Amino acid sequence: xxxxxxxxxxxxxxxxxxxxxxxxxxxxxxxNADDGSLTxxxxxxxxxxxxxxxxxxRQEFYISDVKIMPAANTMMVNSLGGHFAQTMNARFGLxxxxxxxxCHMFQNSAAAQNARSGAIAAVRKKSLTxxxxxxx
Numbered sequence: 001x002x003x004x005x006x007x008x009x010x011x012x013x014x015x016x017x018x019x020x021x022x023x024x025x026x027x028x029x030x031x032n033a034d035d036g037s038l039t040x041x042x043x044x045x046x047x048x049x050x051x052x053x054x055x056x057x058r059q060e061f062y063i064s065d066v067k068i069m070p071a072a073n074t075m076m077v078n079s080l081g082g083h084f085a086q087t088m089n090a091r092f093g094l095x096x097x098x099x100x101x102x103c104h105m106f107q108n109s110a111a112a113q114n115a116r117s118g119a120i121a122a123v124r125k126k127s128l129t130x131x132x133x134x135x136x
Contacts, residue, residue, distance in 0.1 A: 047072035048112035051084040051103040061123040064133040066112045077105045087136035
């Protein structure tokens, strides 16, 4: 039964983007017998991500709120950056590069919020208008 649950979780990691990645599974991974959930040792830390882009022609700076990403890695963050660029291009008529690094990943919420606040302060010094990116 235990092996069956682990195999199902491993299979879901390929299908679902928020699934438990294979890297989180190791030989010491164990499931709780009573509820089938992963133990704290099996859960990978969450990452905190925010995305931004600057448009010098319009004197605007687009920035998202901090998103919590379970088990985020560089590939997921780059993919999120492409989605951010695509959304900003469609919503505001921009021409952002889809493969540029628009998103920034942090290990904790405080670091993400501090970096986001610092970016906004630096942009305001340049007299750019800060616009919320909304849902993307």
